[in-house]
Amino acid sequence: MKKSLWYAAGVTALLFGNPQPDAQAEISVAITKVSKPTFVIDSRPVFVKPANPGFSIASVGFYDLISYENRYYLYYNNAWYLSSSYRGPWSVIRADMLPLKIRKQSISEIRSSRDNEIRKLKNRADLLKQQTGLKKQRTLEQKQSDESYRRTLMEQRTDENTQRSLDEKRTDATTKRTLDQQRSDETTKRTLDEKRTDETYKRNLQQQRSDDTIKRALEEKRTDESSKRTLEEKRIDENIQRKLDEQRSDETDKRNLEQQRTDQYNQKILDEQRSKENN
Structure with missing residues (x-):
């Protein structure tokens, strides 16, 4: 259950399309004198891995980040950059030097695969949330049924106790009337004899x-x-x-x-x- 909740939380953080800059990880770009940009990513990005194209993709602010074979590839301003860590340092890489699996996909196809995978994950998370809600509803209904049964049983016991009390009172009244009648008869007999x-x-x-x-x-x-x-x-x-x-x-x-x-x-x-x- 805990694992499923984390799964749902991760999908919710991804949302659809490209999130806002502060939605996943913060990134900044600095242009040096030699026009070599430095990307600073403050926290680990959240990746998804569609079956096709078969590598992990993340969206960091307005930039696209790919993780493939222990390397990271960042796409920014129609250029590709390579690093062994998502924290950098980054170096420029020509598009024709990218791995074949990445080179075969256009950036729009990569983004489309990422967005479709996020939608699938979100749908699964919504389904899991719905199933969890139904389970809670069934548990609540069962609890209410048990409470109703306990109240009915208690009322039944109370009615039985009341009925026994009434029966005992009637028996006592009948015994009392019999005793009074017997005493009255004895008194009348004694009176006649006296x-x-x-x-x-x-x-x-x-x-x-x-x-x-x-x-x-x-x-x-x-x-x-x-x-x-x-x-x-x-x-x-x-x-x-x-x-x-x-x-x-x-x-x-x-x-x-x-x-x-x-x-x-x-x-x-x-x-x-x-x-x-x-x-």
């Missing part, structure tokens, strides 16, 4: 007072239990809300971390490209 005699009636009154006390105690206990259940439900809701907030915070941290890694990666690529240009 009414048969005064002693039984007196005992019934005492029992009734005792039952009232028990009833109040039960009501107080039920009130406490209801308050306790309400408090527990509130704590459960708070725990659920806290977990949801933590999950959102984790997702935000994850997105920030991914963005930070992307920025660092882009910065690293930019630094390496600048380092390469400086070298």
Whole structure:
């Protein structure tokens, strides 16, 4: 992936046709008293090598530079110059003394081959960029699908927990009604038995007072239990809300971390490209 990004960056730097003087490498020309020009190229040019004509070509400012068999040939002002390094020194060479492979091509054909190769490289870089964008889009869609599935699963679990709570409450209410009915029947029976005699009636009154006390105690206990259940439900809701907030915070941290890694990666690529240009 890193190699592909460098490849795309190099093609973008080439652009189409002849770039501006500061697009690739800086060059200056000085005419000496003996009319022997000196070309100064400050940074290494970016070459392309078309299959035809089969040698490396670069455009440095408004000048054409060829690399062939460890030598450099520069075309300027209808004249050719030769050097063993792109930094010079340069010497004039007659056109008929150029290597056969270079001599067979006119300067316009050489430029056309260079420009066509740059277009091909740019098209490949654009295709690679498009494929990278599609891959990122598919990754994002998969992530969104996973998040949707997790939310659905969490909602389903919440619904199941709510349903269980409702079922437990209904069971408790049914048990309570059964217990109350049983107590009521026992009290009625005791009341009827106590009414048969005064002693039984007196005992019934005492029992009734005792039952009232028990009833109040039960009501107080039920009130406490209801308050306790309400408090527990509130704590459960708070725990659920806290977990949801933590999950959102984790997702935000994850997105920030991914963005930070992307920025660092882009910065690293930019630094390496600048380092390469400086070298």
